Amino acid sequence: MVIGAAVVLFIASFLDLIGIDCPQGVDCSNFSSNAWDELGLLMSMFIAGIIGAALIVVGRAMPGRKVAGLDLGQFGVALTVFALWTAFWNIIDADNAGAGMILGLLSTIVLAAGALATPLVPALKAPLVGAPKPQVASPYGQPGHPGQGYGYPGAQQGPYGGQPGQPQPAYGGPQPGQPGPGQPSQGGQPGAPGRQDGAPAADFEPFWFAVPVARPLYGEDGSPSPIAELAPGTWYLAVEQRGPGLIAQTQDGRRGLLQDTTGIQRG
16 A cells, blocks of 8 residues: 555656646646656655655565664654645645645555554554565474484484484483383393493483583583583484483584483484
8 A cells, every 4th residue: 555655646746736727729838837846845745755655665574674763664654744744734835736736645645544554453564575584493403304403313214223203202211112220121130220320321322312402511521611512403412321411422523411401302
């Protein structure tokens, strides 16, 4: 609606501003004038309205852009209202308004109404054709698509016994077919004590995992200073269980202890 009104306003700028009753047989072309002959009226009414419409459209297509501290859309609305204000008082002051002035007033009314109604009417808030759509990225990447981070697990059987692409329980609980902490492993003696905290798990099988939020990776020697940070959306390789934590390998080959394993997603 705003674009259409701006086009009509541009056409109106070439029409006569004042109606003249020309006697038959008399050439009155020298007495007629349009907005392009009146620079003040042209800039304050016609050009201001057209620029306001352009700023509204650009502001919808590129949200966040500002002019003098105002969003482009807000600045455009102010110009369209100013154009309507100028058109109203000029047509009041005119003794015999011509087609250009009348059509210009109607155009600025539609233009200002559309500009003011856009943020208020839900139907007018629909995105413009060609406007960029926000990209929402999954925090864990897209399993089944190659190229998502280091060591990305593919759709085929993994080399470590895991089956990427199938949901598995988060780390910390016993795996199907594997003994839990404190239980004897396959072939072990019943009643044998489980592993102690801090000791490597003898029955551990490496697997891919992703963290829900950024988490620090500490040195294997128990250093209190982090050596790296695991980021969401990237797959890492758990190579060993160390008590309640995991020994993880980063993209550049560094290995460290992930102490907080809550909520991790297995590949």
